[in-house]
Amino acid sequence: MHRLEDIHFRDPYILALPSRKKYYLYGSIGQNVWSGPAIGFDAYESEDLVHWHGPIPCFRPPADFWSDHHYWAPEVYEWEGRYYMFASFKAEGIPRVTGVLVADQPEGPFTLWSRSLTPPDWECLDGTLYVDDHGDPWMIFCKEWVQVEDGEMYAVRLTPDLKGPIGQPVLLFRASEASWSIGSGEQHNRYVTDGPFLYRMQNNELVMMWSTTGQDGYTLGLARSISGKPQGPWKQDDSPLFTKNGGHGMLFRTFEGQLCLTIHAPNDHPNERPVIFPIQEKDGQLKLLDDDSK
Template sequence: MNVHRLEDIHFRDPYILAIPSRKKYYLYGSIGQNVWKGPAIGFDVYESEDLIHWSGPSPCFRAPADFWSDHHYWAPEVYEWEGRFYMFASFKAEGVPRVTGVLVADQPEGPFELWCRSLTPPDWECLDGTLYVDDQGDPWMIFCKEWVQVEDGEMYAVRLKPDLKGTIGKPDLLFKASEASWSVGGGEQRNRYVTDGPFLYRMQNDELVMMWSTSGQDGYTLGLARSVSGKPQGPWKQDEKPLFANNGGHGMLFRTFEGQLCLTIHAPNNHPNERPVIFRMQENHGQLTLMVNPT
């Protein structure tokens, strides 16, 4: 199997699953070559023991002939839950709103198969669902309602059933993209605001924060919101300054096997140059800081 460095991997929306028992990291992402045009081929995975050398790609999901979606296979995130591995990802078909669905596999490398077609409302254009498990052990999904439908992109939370096959109650609106001072609107009226890539993290000081991405002054931008209640329902308050403002984003956090907190994003945000990048992070007194040089 081929071995690559991150700069050789054409992925958007990178997600890294660390499995200590295997001493391996698994990298998933939107396959850059077919994100925007042409039929999607599915999802791939890379494996690494050191975050530097990555073997792959290996196909972890290929849609069967009767699969309902045929394009926009985006932002796969994989979680271990009750002994199996669940992939949350975005899917779309012509004339059908984009959804976050769930795939399942017995191993992190797949093969994944359909578990739940959609966890988002059937008439909403949605994407980038991420799993969060609260202090009571209940699963939630945080997801985006697209600017293409509402112009000012929205962020929602919905509680999930324990088997991750459905939702409990209606989604709660958390915030709109324009509420962040660092978010910049697009379009002729400058009123189209993007919400992308939420990821929740419990800080050492017990604050619940959410990373999410939008358009900023210098391109794609990654910022931070904080839950005033400490719960996924919020209310959420936006930090005044973004975490990363140099045309990169859709981030998530993970810890190395040595305990180092790391951030991965794709950068730059320009097709076909987007690549996964990993930064070491410092966490002090409720603040996250990127270390200057990526790993």
Template structure:
């Protein structure tokens, strides 16, 4: 087992789970080594007590021989729910649409085991599912429908069963990528817009926001959407400028043991140079700003 700094860890789509009881941070992410090509290895986790030095990699998930997917294992997020740990992650196999499924384990280090096929619609190309718990304590999954299928990438929410084994009702469309002022299209006529990496967060002011990523004027970027009702259905509006504008994104917020809010993203966005990066996050009257952590 090695001790590493974040600059030594080749991960995309970083996610940090804070364990206040054990006083440990757990870092997950898409393994950069075969993110685009070849059979996927699985997911690793790194463990730290100070956000400076990380022990790992620890194999958190390795697919069983009968696992349904074999490549594009992306964006793992881990949550404690009902006394167990659940990993939301995206997977792909030839002949089946990409989807977000859920894995479970007794420990944040794993080993995580599949709970079955994806919970996203089987005929939709989807990715980047994230857990949201509403004001009534009900679990939801927010996920992206890919531009590859709809051109203008879409953001959806779907209610989950209490034990996270299935869904309740139909997906609810929250917004399309082109609705944000800061996003830019691509393709021959600029009709393609990306939705990536949603993460929902309630600010100390009580406002419900969503971090999500797309392409902006300076490359891959991270923006903020805001629910005008404070509930998952929205309606959602978008800040005019991205929170992080140049060549980095797929972010999430977490709290340190001392209560400091932190943002993590991967930057830059080009392989094989992606690394997890940490920023201090400050909320003031609904405005979120970030400061690079030393």
């Protein structure tokens, strides 16, 4: 058994399954997140969010798999009786994409379902699934700063089987639109978009958590959809949610009903680890409990 501080993951994602009374943790395997051939993806399972069993090798690429490195940010969703993993993949000379894997069980084994949901000539990452009020699936994803400098956030509607996009992606915002996003590079014109996650607030507002580089390192903040739809338009909150060099967050509820945030922190390799914070939602705001990051 492991505790979170023992698990070297970036980009943590937790799937809570009430039917099994278990939580499943996925993430980018930290040991070779930046270099070397990718191992694949691992999962851990827990009944209490403290003690974790694993690693469970939920995906190992077959010999003929097209991508060989930068296996990042796996997110797993239960959809029509199966489990779908959205994740980023890269190969030399081929732009980074968000692809989809599928399995009959949350612990895998996962196999390829859709090679790419993102445009073939775009450098993209961190696709996240959102199901709108009509039951239609959407993917929110990032077009990377490495291609556009001012990182962009997009939404695209998906086919019901999650195999492909419907229509063209819609630009939602650029990273520099957030006052807490700090440009890097010699001309301070490189802005990061990273790790989107959508959440319907108790007051029915649709918000998006996303991460960028801030004054004190990796930073997590919120944008709000004025229309209440994934297409936006989106307005950035004035103040970020987490500022002390941690991010790529997602929200989930415990089996007792407590809203929680998981991120990786710090954002320094090889020290990054999954962290869980209880969250208070009040008056249209989210507040981290037991946190001294601000």
